Amino acid sequence: MSAKEALLNESNKDYALQWCASVIVHDAYHSKKYHDYQTAHGHSPGSHPYPPIYVWAGETIExxxxxFQKKVCGEIGAYQTICEYLGKCDGRYCEAPRTW
Incomplete structure (x- = not known):
């Protein structure tokens, strides 16, 4: 993930459009946190220094x-299975080792 773009990897290609939309919304919220910090601290988007990681990532931000992702899923009438899955997420998956 980049603070400037939301990417869906190949594993998402067969998922429901509602799921894909919710993933984009989720990543956009990370980007919002990143850019809000830059704006609040007088940095234009894309400038340095980068915001501290805790501003836009980590368990609290997750x-x-x-x-926000759950809220949007409710607003778009996402499938119950999507809502149930998100209801089980606690934000700690951000601690998992990444290969991307």
Whole structure:
């Protein structure tokens, strides 16, 4: 993930459009946190220094992103299975080792 773009990897290609939309919303919230910090601290988007990682990533931010993702899923009438899955997420998956 980049603070400037949301990417869906190949594993998402067969998922419901509602799921893909919710993933984009989730990543967009990370980007919002990143850019809000830059704006609040007088940095134009894309400038240095980068915001501290805790501003836009980590368990606390994941929970905020998940809450927004769940809200949007409710608004778009996402499948119940998607809503149930998101309801089980606690934001700690950000601690998992990444291969991307």
């Amino acid at each position: 929970r905020e992103c998940l809450a």
